[in-house]
Amino acid sequence: MNKTWWKILGSVLVIYTAIAGLLLGVPRLPILNESIRNLYFHVPMWFAMIVLFSISVFYSIKSLSSKSEIDDIKAVESVNAGIIFGLLGLVTGAIWAKYTWGQFWSFDPKQNFAAISVLLYFAYLILRNAIDEEQKRAKISAIYNIFAFPMMVVLLFVLPRLKDSLHPGNGGNPGFNSYDLDSRMRMVFYPACLGWILIGYWVYTIRFRIRSIENKQQNN
Amino acid sequence: MQLAKEVKYLIHKEVLLEWRSKYTINGVLLYVVSTIFTCYLSFISLGTEKLIWNALFWIIMLFASINGVSKSFLQETKGQQLYSYILASPAAVLISKTVYNTILMLVLTTIALGFYILVFDSFTPPDLLLYYVAVIMGSISFSTVFTMVSAIASKAGNGGMLMAILSFPIIIPVLILLIKLAKNAVDGLPWENSYDEIGMLLLVNILTVATSLLLFPYLWRD
Numbered sequence: 001m002n003k004t005w006w007k008i009l010g011s012v013l014v015i016y017t018a019i020a021g022l023l024l025g026v027p028r029l030p031i032l033n034e035s036i037r038n039l040y041f042h043v044p045m046w047f048a049m050i051v052l053f054s055i056s057v058f059y060s061i062k063s064l065s066s067k068s069e070i071d072d073i074k075a076v077e078s079v080n081a082g083i084i085f086g087l088l089g090l091v092t093g094a095i096w097a098k099y100t101w102g103q104f105w106s107f108d109p110k111q112n113f114a115a116i117s118v119l120l121y122f123a124y125l126i127l128r129n130a131i132d133e134e135q136k137r138a139k140i141s142a143i144y145n146i147f148a149f150p151m152m153v154v155l156l157f158v159l160p161r162l163k164d165s166l167h168p169g170n171g172g173n174p175g176f177n178s179y180d181l182d183s184r185m186r187m188v189f190y191p192a193c194l195g196w197i198l199i200g201y202w203v204y205t206i207r208f209r210i211r212s213i214e215n216k217q218q219n220n
Numbered sequence: 221m222q223l224a225k226e227v228k229y230l231i232h233k234e235v236l237l238e239w240r241s242k243y244t245i246n247g248v249l250l251y252v253v254s255t256i257f258t259c260y261l262s263f264i265s266l267g268t269e270k271l272i273w274n275a276l277f278w279i280i281m282l283f284a285s286i287n288g289v290s291k292s293f294l295q296e297t298k299g300q301q302l303y304s305y306i307l308a309s310p311a312a313v314l315i316s317k318t319v320y321n322t323i324l325m326l327v328l329t330t331i332a333l334g335f336y337i338l339v340f341d342s343f344t345p346p347d348l349l350l351y352y353v354a355v356i357m358g359s360i361s362f363s364t365v366f367t368m369v370s371a372i373a374s375k376a377g378n379g380g381m382l383m384a385i386l387s388f389p390i391i392i393p394v395l396i397l398l399i400k401l402a403k404n405a406v407d408g409l410p411w412e413n414s415y416d417e418i419g420m421l422l423l424v425n426i427l428t429v430a431t432s433l434l435l436f437p438y439l440w441r442d
Binding site: 064113116117119120123126127130131136139140143144146147148150151154155158159162 | 368369372375376377382385386388389390392393396397400416417420424427428431432435438439
């Protein structure tokens with residue numbers, strides 16, 4: 001039981017936010033209107049992605065010193081899980097943009113930078129495919145992962161603040177800080193973030209276990 | 221002190237090697253000049269919108285520097301690499317390559333900028349000094365990022381394509397900052413408006429050099 005409590009917590013929180021996010025009241029803001037509910041489904045994807053990529057960098061650093069295969073598998077599987085959340089973040093954002101900005105993709109700086117940071121991790125996966133020898137692959141891809149991580153941080157957190165964007169929270173558009181005043185939204189948003197991070201971590205542990213079983217079978 | 225001596229010696233070696241063959245510098249120079257010429261012929265119908273020419277200049281510089289800098293590790297044979305690793309510390313190898321590439325890129329971009337202004341008569345930015353600062357920042361950033369990425373790509377043993385795939389997502393934020401800085405120069409804005417970009421570029425460079433120095437010792441050991 002003490003190993004599964006966080007899985008139950010994550011599932012309950014995500015189910016709660018799916019129901020409460022669609023049913024509870026939200027403040028009426030111009031332009032956004034009811035589409036403000038996307039906050040519960042779009043933003044947690046990025047949080048889950050950042051957490052998974054941070055886990056991946058942590059295990060990449062660890063695998064450089066320990067040279068253990070397990071750390072390498074952990075690093076790559078958390079990237080695999082993180083990319084799913086990054087793509088979901090792009091898709092939920094694009095659907096929201098269709099109804100608010102009128103286009104799925106309008107080359108807004110935030111969209112561009114998010115897409116580039118996902119590209120970065122696709123490059124990481126392609127680099128892995130390019131190398132056959134396992135230990136060499138673990139070492140070189142870990143180095144690229146650590147090298148790329150600070151760039152992703154710059155892309156997602158620093159550069160969008162230098163450019164004009166239509167994204168909520170930029171350039172005078174109402175952002176999360178102005179919703180923050182409304183405690184009804186906080187009641188759903190924080191549980192949603194925690195829930196999706198837990199689900200993301202769960203996906204990563206399952207993927208890791210599948211890969212280690214496959215590895216064991218190949219070695220026998 | 222030992223490190224400084226090694227770096228100095230290695231840079232001397234790189235410059236000497238380049239001076240003897242003059243392959244990289246002439247090759248990339250011809251590449252830049254012919255690309256500028258091709259761009260001129262294909263984009264001239266768009267008129268003399270300065271911002272288009274500015275963006276084009278940076279794209280030409282990007283591809284020229286990928287070609288120029290990627291030589292640094294991809295060109296060396298295994299024996300050559302082994303030899304320099306026995307003689308010098310990995311930090312010295314990386315620093316010397318980065319400094320040498322920066323010098324190479326500075327020479328190249330300066331010539332390219334001169335040729336660009338010569339060909340596109342109307343292009344000359346009002347604030348040439350600020351534009352040149354952008355060019356210097358560009359040379360430094362391109363060489364710090366591409367040196368490390370070319371080291372990674374050469375170890376992966378799958379030259380050209382991998383180099384482009386790995387370096388593009390990393391260089392795009394730098395490129396965006398550079399184009400913005402250069403645009404400020406083209407628009408003739410006062411220097412105060414550009415301090416943000418210059419500061420960010422310096423920060424990104426320090427970050428890149430620091431992570432490269434930390435990671436390179438793991439990379440070269442086979």
